[in-house]
Amino acid sequence: MSTNRRAGTAAAVMALTWSTSVSAQDGSGGTADAMADLSATGFVAAEPGTGDQIDGGMLMIAGYGVFWALIFGYVFILARRQRRVAGELEELRRRMEDLDDRLDDAEGQA
Amino acid sequence: MELLTRTRGFDALPWLAGAAALGLAAALYLIFGYAPTERTMGIVQKIFYIHVPCAVVSYVAFFLCCAGSAMYLLKGSVTADVVARAGAETGVLFSLVTLTTGPLWARKAWGTFWTGEPRLMLFLVLMLIFAAYLVVRNFGGRTELTRRICAVLAILGVADIPLVRYAVRLWRGNHPQVITRDGGGITPEMGVALAVSFGAIALLFAALFWARIRVGLAEEDVERYYRGLARREYRVEDATAGAPA
Numbered sequence: 001m002s003t004n005r006r007a008g009t010a011a012a013v014m015a016l017t018w019s020t021s022v023s024a025q026d027g028s029g030g031t032a033d034a035m036a037d038l039s040a041t042g043f044v045a046a047e048p049g050t051g052d053q054i055d056g057g058m059l060m061i062a063g064y065g066v067f068w069a070l071i072f073g074y075v076f077i078l079a080r081r082q083r084r085v086a087g088e089l090e091e092l093r094r095r096m097e098d099l100d101d102r103l104d105d106a107e108g109q110a
Numbered sequence: 111m112e113l114l115t116r117t118r119g120f121d122a123l124p125w126l127a128g129a130a131a132l133g134l135a136a137a138l139y140l141i142f143g144y145a146p147t148e149r150t151m152g153i154v155q156k157i158f159y160i161h162v163p164c165a166v167v168s169y170v171a172f173f174l175c176c177a178g179s180a181m182y183l184l185k186g187s188v189t190a191d192v193v194a195r196a197g198a199e200t201g202v203l204f205s206l207v208t209l210t211t212g213p214l215w216a217r218k219a220w221g222t223f224w225t226g227e228p229r230l231m232l233f234l235v236l237m238l239i240f241a242a243y244l245v246v247r248n249f250g251g252r253t254e255l256t257r258r259i260c261a262v263l264a265i266l267g268v269a270d271i272p273l274v275r276y277a278v279r280l281w282r283g284n285h286p287q288v289i290t291r292d293g294g295g296i297t298p299e300m301g302v303a304l305a306v307s308f309g310a311i312a313l314l315f316a317a318l319f320w321a322r323i324r325v326g327l328a329e330e331d332v333e334r335y336y337r338g339l340a341r342r343e344y345r346v347e348d349a350t351a352g353a354p355a
Contacts (some may be wrong), residue, residue: 056154056218063157063211067164070210071314074203078321085328092335099342106349 123324126317133310137303145303157215159303163311164207165233169271171201171315172240176268179261191257192326194264198243200319204311205237219286228277229285236274239267252333 141159148155175197181190212230213223224230243263250256277285296304 054217056152059154059214059218060156063154063214064160066210066214067160067207070203070207071318074318075321078318078325081325082321082328085325085332088332089328089335092332092339095339096335096342099339099346102346103342103349106346 121324123317123320126313126320130310130313130317133306133313137307137310140303140306145300146297151215151219154215154218157211159307160311161208161211161215162304163308164204164211166308167311167315168201168204168208168237169274170312171197171204171319172236172264172268172271173197174319175201175240175243175264179264182257183261183265188330189327191261192323192330194261195247196319196322196326198240198247198260198264199322200315202237202240202244203318204315205233205240209234209237227285228281229274232270232274232277236267236270239263239270243267 137159141156145156145159147153175194178190178192178194178197181187182194216225217223243260246256246263247260250259273280
């Protein structure tokens with residue numbers, strides 16, 4: 001169960017890195033190359049309202065959104081780990097007490 | 111028997127978390143309410159205030175990972191190993207923030223999410239080295255060999271940081287360098303917002319790093335107690351076998 005969770009986390013990290021690279025290569029890298037080729041042979045008039053209309057505000061919101069999502073995601077993972085470890089310590093305490101009782105009984109009988 | 115973990119005693123986490131929350135609130139106010147909008151790039155330049163501190167904090171985290179790894183190799187200290195792992199994890203977290211906010215900013219500033227720019231590529235390599243460290247730590251088991259392999263990987267990985275830092279000068283990259291020794295290329299208001307943002311993100315890092323160390327030490331204690339439990343079970347079995355029927 002723990003291994004599956006770890007595999008999921010590792011896969012998510014790799015997927016995020018990969019998707020960033022792919023979107024970088026496919027998204028605008030190709031467009032930039034195509035534009036460079038065109039500008040070498042001639043100029044083409046852009047239609048009104050076309051061209052690079054990407055909204056800087058949306059990019060900024062996405063940037064801050066990623067920041068908060070990653071931070072809260074990590075806090076959530078840490079809190080879950082902390083709960084699991086606390087649960088294990090409680091279970092260990094119970095088993096230790098049980099073993100101590102059994103050891104006292106056995107030594108008393110001997 | 112009472113189970114005592116090394117996580118007891120003074121706990122700085124609530125103080126660090128509270129200071130980080132206050133710092134982040136102040137930073138957000140200064141970024142959006144005090145610092146002016148950049149003339150050429152517009153509002154997307156506000157990403158700068160988290161992008162740069164997160165990059166610097168990730169270097170600090172990776173250096174701490176390297177220091178912990180070196181201590182582990184020299185002294186065999188489990189606490190140093192826990193520190194190293196905490197450094198790697200928080201470093202990858204903040205470098206992921208850097209690697210996702212940077213391309214979003216670059217899309218508007220450069221017209222592309224990603225280029226083969228030396229600093230970008232070397233920073234990606236740095237993040238992947240420590241991501242590999244975490245993969246080996248998570249899937250390699252809690253063995254001495256895994257810890258040693260990862261310690262060596264962390265020490266080698268940190269060698270990439272000076273290259274990232276000086277990549278722009280060495281290979282004439284086009285990554286902006288607005289903060290230099292000759293004075294900043296930013297307005298005083300932007301400088302104040304950046305300084306507060308640096309402080310807040312440093313506090314956030316300290317809180318997360320401390321929390322991860324706390325969990326790591328507790329995990330080591332659990333491991334130790336399981337071994338103690340097994341020894342106690344053998345003693346109970348021996349005592350039961352020796353007792354009269």
